[in-house]
Amino acid sequence: MSNGSWWLLIVVFAPLSLLSIGGGQSIIADIDQQVVHVQGWLTQTEFIDLFAISRAAPGPGSLLVTLIGWKVAGIPGALIASAALFLPSSVLAYVVTRLWNRHRGRRWHSALELGLPPVASALVLAGAFTVLRASPEGAAAWIIAALATAILLLLPKWNPLLVLMLGGLAGVLAARF
């Protein structure tokens, strides 16, 4: 496709990169707005399909943007859209990370290192909870998650991928009963 659409991919996704405070989920609605309503690159149904694929596929869910770029302008589009989403925020994160690691050992650094993790782990847990609550499998999803947690804690040598596969199998079986 034309260079014009490459440029548009950058114009749409690079600002969202720096607005994605709180993670990739926080900009899904804006992406939908831009891609479906403002630019008209995809229909709403196509967008929902791509969203579903990005949730199911391995890797970060934000690879949704890779798929959008691919739909708009093929392989170059996929690369450009991904770079536009990941690069600006990563440059900022790189600067902050370097500063963070340079001040190791200071009292304020130790306080942050000790005081922030409870908040961070709680947010990750809350994310998992939200996924389960939104799950169309209902109670089965909670049971699968509980069993997976137990296996992973009690049998730490097990590969998580195996646990995921068992979860998939359980999902299929649960739908039969």
Next chain:
Amino acid sequence: MGEVEPTLPEDGSPPQPVSLLAIALLFARVGVTSFGGGLSAWIYREVVHRRRWLREEDFFSGLTLGQIMPGVNVVNLTLFVGQRLRGSAGVVVAMLAFLLPPMVLIVILAGIYDRVGDIPWVHQALGGMAAAAAGLTVSMGVKAGQGLRRRPRLAVILLATFLAVGVLRWPMIPVVLCLAPLSLLLVWRDSANV
């Protein structure tokens, strides 16, 4: 659980230099096997518990930085781990290894999805995998909570944040802006009393 506590240097540097190849292989593997989400938990499990490249506090401080800053949380976390292990080269290697393979894979999967997207069991299996991935995340939360056994007040912060955001669904940013400073205040006062 049942694993020996890592014996890492106090300054948080890795116990032995980690090769760029090892970093690339690990992140590529997590990138292409993390079906259903739970990526931070994958990285936590590998980097902290199995390989002992980073201390628990070090990992969680990187996780927090990644959440506060703009950008995809787990991408920021990958950047942090790469930087911590091997500086700038580690950042580039970890990020490319983590993003490029799943980018190729997701385009292939999108092609397949056009043909299998209507099959019910495909959706059921994906739903089951997402639920199991949530379990992976919960197991990370449990381990983080165990680390707080001797700091009950921080455990209360963890619980309060989870209840506010996860159960009551209050918006994340105001909750963090209230509870993170409170948590820091508790830690700061403790460190002043030593």
